[in-house]
Amino acid sequence: xxxxxxxxxxxxxxxxxxxxxxxxxxxxxxxxxxxxxxxxxxxxxxxxxxxxxxxxxxxxxxxxxxxxxxxxxxxxxxxxxxxxxxxxxxxxxxxxxxxxxxxxxxxxxxxxxxxxxxxxxxxxxxxxxxxxxxxxxxxxxxxxxxxxxxxxxxxxxxxxxxxxxxxxxxxxxxxxxxxxxxxxxxxxxxxxxxxxxxxxxxxxxxxxxxxxxxxxxxxxxxxxxxxxxxxxxxxxxxxxxxxxxxxxxxxxxxxxxxxxxxxxxxxxxxxxxxxxxxxxxxxxxxxxxxxxxxxxxxxxxxxxxxxxxxxxxxxxxxxxxxxxxxxxxxxxxxxxxxxxxxxxxxxxxxxxxxxxxxxxxxxxxxxxxxxxxxxxxxxxxxxxxxxxxxxxxxxxxxxxxxxxxxxxxxxxxxxxxxxxxxxxxxxxxxxxxxxxxxxxxxxxxxxxxxxxxxxxxxxxxxxxxxxxxxxxxxxxxxxxxxxxxxxxxxxxxxxxxxxxxxxxxxxxx
Numbered sequence: 186x187x188x189x190x191x192x193x194x195x196x197x198x199x200x201x202x203x204x205x206x207x208x209x210x211x212x213x214x215x216x217x218x219x220x221x222x223x224x225x226x227x228x229x230x231x232x233x234x235x236x237x238x239x240x241x242x243x244x245x246x247x248x249x250x251x252x253x254x255x256x257x258x259x260x261x262x263x264x265x266x267x268x269x270x271x272x273x274x275x276x277x278x279x280x281x282x283x284x285x286x287x288x289x290x291x292x293x294x295x296x297x298x299x300x301x302x303x304x305x306x307x308x309x310x311x312x313x314x315x316x317x318x319x320x321x322x323x324x325x326x327x328x329x330x331x332x333x334x335x336x337x338x339x340x341x342x343x344x345x346x347x348x349x350x351x352x353x354x355x356x357x358x359x360x361x362x363x364x365x366x367x368x369x370x371x372x373x374x375x376x377x378x379x380x381x382x383x384x385x386x387x388x389x390x391x392x393x394x395x396x397x398x399x400x401x402x403x404x405x406x407x408x409x410x411x412x413x414x415x416x417x418x419x420x421x422x423x424x425x426x427x428x429x430x431x432x433x434x435x436x437x438x439x440x441x442x443x444x445x446x447x448x449x450x451x452x453x454x455x456x457x458x459x460x461x462x463x464x465x466x467x468x469x470x471x472x473x474x475x476x477x478x479x480x481x482x483x484x485x486x487x488x489x490x491x492x493x494x495x496x497x498x499x500x501x502x503x504x505x506x507x508x509x510x511x512x513x514x515x516x517x518x519x520x521x522x523x524x525x526x527x528x529x530x531x532x533x534x535x536x537x538x539x540x541x542x543x544x545x546x547x548x549x550x551x552x553x554x555x556x557x558x559x560x561x562x563x564x565x566x567x568x569x570x571x572x573x574x575x576x577x578x579x580x581x582x583x584x585x586x587x588x589x590x591x592x593x594x595x596x597x598x599x600x601x602x603x604x605x606x607x608x609x610x611x612x613x614x615x616x617x618x619x620x621x622x623x624x625x626x627x628x629x630x631x632x633x634x635x636x637x638x639x640x641x642x643x644x645x646x647x648x649x650x651x652x653x654x655x656x657x658x659x660x661x662x663x664x665x666x667x668x669x670x671x672x673x674x675x676x677x678x679x680x681x682x683x684x685x686x687x688x689x690x691x692x693x694x
Contacts, residue, residue, distance in 0.1 A: 291308075372431060380498055387497050402470045489553065538667070551663075558600075663680050
């Protein structure tokens with residue numbers, strides 16, 4: 186009984202006035218007593234922890250931390266500058282050429298090469314040439330490729346020059362090693378002697394990428410069979426040109442000779458580069474502005490509806506017809522370079538508009554052509570290339586190309602009238618380019634639609650302000666509209682960036 190009486194007693198605490206305190210909270214009869222104790226202990230522990238943590242951090246407040254401890258914060262030392270944007274001085278070109286064709290094809294290189302040190306690069310030949318014109322100051326420096334006779338080449342219908350050409354990247358890197366210029370190099374750009382580059386647009390593409398990382402940039406062929414069977418959709422075609430970041434080129438130089446020994450059964454130089462890139466583990470970064478142009482015939486259908494990307498290169502100019510009629514291939518390229526100097530970002534970019542009075546559809550490929558077609562043609566149709574060309578494999582039809590195409594015309598009445606750019610200039614007073622397009626005389630079938638014949642127009646003037654920053658924004662076609670003119674046989678069109686809510690649709694209102 187005594188023990189039981191003691192168990193029933195409540196422990197008391199007294200303050201100085203001998204009054205019991207906390208007796209209520211310590212009472213075993215209270216259902217919340219245990220929970221209250223736990224909460225109080227947790228609160229007290231958290232208070233002590235927070236106080237200790239603040240005290241610990243106090244000596245390391247920002248005003249007291251030494252600059253040497255701020256490891257994540259990178260500061261430029263005296264004289265250092267942040268990375269400037271990529272310029273031509275940061276690119277080294279490697280141009281694959283042969284001694285037998287160089288005299289002729291050097292004329293293509295002259296159309297885009299910028300001499301007097303503005304560009305850096307080398308033309309790689311198989312053997313020396315005696316032509317003094319080839320050593321013009323208007324051309325890159327000529328180098329002779331190293332002997333490659335020790336490398337195996339087993340492709341039955343190919344040419345072992347592919348080994349020499351694929352090693353241009355490595356030989357260029359070795360030329361640069363330890364030189365004063367090497368510290369400026371960010372990219373190695375490869376191309377053929379019949380590749381024409383548009384340097385400002387090449388810069389626009391390369392500026393999108395971090396040159397310190399591993400990048401292999403280019404585009405596959407237009408021919409589906411080329412990509413599917415002989416080569417790959419993951420390969421950059423050398424004729425269209427490709428860019429390799431310099432850190433990646435340095436790695437390739439170390440392993441390339443051993444790598445190409447493992448691929449003696451491949452055909453070309455670019456598929457050997459692709460094989461070595463696969464071993465390094467770097468995929469192709471596709472840029473649609475590099476054009477291999479594995480086609481025959483006329484490039485009109487392709488260049489008149491260029492993708493909404495800057496045109497970087499064109500190739501196979503000795504295979505296709507001159508891009509402008511009634512002139513030589515080289516002179517045609519020279520003509521295209523005139524608008525390229527005025528507004529390279531907009532070169533070949535398409536705009537579509539309508540003449541509702543005469544029921545015409547107009548398609549402008551700025552700096553190249555204007556097409557006028559009778560009746561309404563929706564924009565989704567006008568942006569599809571017409572079949573003015575044949576596939577690289579001539580026995581195959583248009584279904585072998587790797588993109589959509591459409592017939593040149595669906596009816597005789599819809600056969601377009603084509604106007605080619607004849608000249609272009611810049612009006613400095615208004616900051617506007619003015620380009621002139623003349624109608625190309627060709628067979629025009631009779632039409633009984635009762636719609637005015639576009640052949641009544643002989644000359645078109647296109648006004649457009651340069652837009653060098655267009656590729657810093659989301660891609661969008663320009664808009665165009667007819668301007669009034671009283672001159673007979675003349676049309677005037679204004680091309681400008683579209684307003685936000687502007688759409689391209691036919692309306693007879």
